[in-house]
Amino acid sequence: MWERSLLLSAPGKVILHGEHAVVHGKVALAVALDLRTFLRLRPCGEGRVHVRLPGVGVVRSWETPRLQALRRGFAADFDESKSPSVEQLDTLKEFAGIAAGASAPESLATLAFLYMCLAISAKYGDVPSVDILVWSELPTGAGLGSSAAYAVCLAAALLTVCGAISCPLKEGESTARWTEEELTLINTWAFQGERVIHGNPSGVDNAVGTWGGALRYQSGKITPLKRVPMLKILLTNTKVPRSTKVLVAGAKQKILKFPAIMNPVLDSIDAISQECQSVLEAMPENPSPEYYPVLEELFDINQHHLNVIGAGHPSLDRLCRVTASHGLHSKLTGAGGGGCGITLLRPDTSPLTVEAAKRDLCACGFECWETNIGAPGVTLHSSSSLNAKVLHALLES
Ligand SMILES: Nc1ncnc2c1ncn2[C@@H]1O[C@H](COP(=O)(O)OP(=O)(O)O)[C@@H](O)[C@H]1O
Ligand SMILES: C[C@@](O)(CCOP(=O)(O)O)CC(=O)O
Ligand SMILES: [Mg+2]
Structure with missing residues (x-):
């Protein structure tokens, strides 16, 4: 059973140059924004996974045995190197009661959550019974990478509670970040979440959400700008x-x-x-x-x-x-x-x-x-390191 609460965040991004072309293998330059998406995870002992996404009006809850049964029913294996298949997404839509062609924000957000939850637990062990809340300072669907910030937060939280990566925030610290290797895993899974939402993402947005700063991105190759x-x-x-x-x-x-x-x-x-x-x-x-x-x-x-x-x-x-x-x-x-x-x-x-x-x-x-641009990438926080507005949004709801 997972016994710790987690608070973490990932930044949105601005693409200076290269949007769209980057999907076709060209260079993009992107920088992290000082507007972030925050995720709060709490253990809950009810044998359920609760998800609240106030930005897109989602409040959902599933029994963990039902999620386990759903996962076992999938023929194809989940892997961070494999794209979500049409069949997998259709099965998840049916499970969640989402209409076949639905592309509304709440449908895509729910689908991305379910995909990442099942795929990560299939590879690393069950997602324990937890309550997850995601709240963002970013406008949704406005070009600032809210989808990637959401996917990066989900990947970081789910990989942590499944034990695939560590929880580097120590007692008394205000913020902490994961190792390069762990960040690479977060980025890879966040890319799969982006795939559920975007269809054919380049990966630049989740790279900025994961690493922050300012970077050059081309065909999966991430190079921080020298200066x-x-x-x-x-x-x-x-x-x-x-x-x-x-x-x-x-x-x-x-x-x-x-x-x-x-x-x-x-x-x-x-x-x-x-x-x-x-x-x-x-x-x-x-x-x-x-x-x-x-x-x-x-x-x-x-x-x-x-x-x-x-x-x-x-x-x-x-x-x-x-x-x-x-x-x-x-x-x-x-x-x-x-x-x-x-x-x-x-x-x-x-x-x-x-x-x-x-x-x-x-x-x-x-x-x-x-x-301001060049904000840090995905970060774990103590509650004392968050400002009053964020704390209110995360802890009062
Ligand atoms: N705070 C959030 N909570 C849940 N889902 C979110 C949130 N922010 C974004 N999303 C998901 O990302 C989608 C928007 O992504 P997209 O069209 O790529 O626009 P952008 O990434 O530029 O904001 C939404 O439809 C929703 O599914
Ligand atoms: C158009 C594109 O280059 C950027 C999309 O960014 P956003 O989702 O509009 O924030 C697509 C991509 O790189 O995946
Ligand atoms: Mg997006």
């Missing part, structure tokens, strides 16, 4: 809902339909990521304005490419126009189709300019906030 300057970014949520799964599938269709036209666009995005990496790694920690024109132009070019790929949206065009009227450069981030855009703020951008841009963006019905 990352203090970049100031304005994040704007257009609040237009969209689904990563649908947008990624749409981009693939376009590439298959017009390979000779679309492949050069993907190559160009790859070159943008590489150029941006060189500029970032050449920048001192507190960079002077002279580095910024190139970064701004790269934002502009990539935004046009993303429109070509089919990831644009009128709300994102508007966001770019509004910020351009203040001399600022923006692009979408994540899957696009609505969701969030990022605006680069130069060290010499006056606070008055930022305030005026924010005012105009809010007048469009958008929400914006200035943010």
